[in-house]
Amino acid sequence: MDQLMELLKTRRTYRRFRQREIPQETVEEILEAARLASSAANRQPLSYIVIREPEKTAQVFGFTRWAGALPPELGQPKEGERPVLFIAVVENLDINRDCDTDAGLAIGNMTLAAWNRGVGSCMIGACDKAALSELFGLGENQKLHTVVAFGYPSHESHIVDMESPEEFKYYLDENRDYVVPKRKLSDVVRYL
């Protein structure tokens, strides 16, 4: 249990990566973690596209935006820092048109399974979904939910208590490590 809590604490969003390939068994473990996630009515409307050829990851990267809270020169990964793997989460609209919770659970599982092997991740909602859908060759009944970026991080990320409700923006410290304010438990929990 302590190990799980430690994993949850350190499984943060990572945005700069070493240019080291992720072994196939780790990629498969990440995908298996997604497959194991709960799904509304057990319909399982999600499928996954793996992008890891350098040419293709570069293409996908071009359609993604990083760290909206920071100026691009600080938040956008530079050449030599970019993710080595993307996994696209795709909805099948014929199975279920309301996939947000399923996708969140699958992505949570994937990023945790990755971090368990030292692989950091960043979920990318801010991407050009039309361009990516075309690149992935998605059909009429398919909708791109999210792309998730993966790689071995080259920075750290720490959580700190949020002291005031407006201080939600993450920032970089003097080592260029991410600092992520989280609302305190006492601010978000009420016992009835």
Ligand SMILES: Cc1cc2nc3c(=O)[nH]c(=O)nc-3n(C[C@H](O)[C@H](O)[C@H](O)COP(=O)(O)O)c2cc1C
């Ligand atoms: C739904 C969702 C969409 C996100 N989209 C992006 C994104 O487009 N680009 C990015 O750099 N980070 C993105 N993130 C990462 C958040 O910025 C990050 O989760 C937040 O700052 C808290 O950091 P933490 O994940 O380390 O707790 C997204 C996270 C979630 C949950």
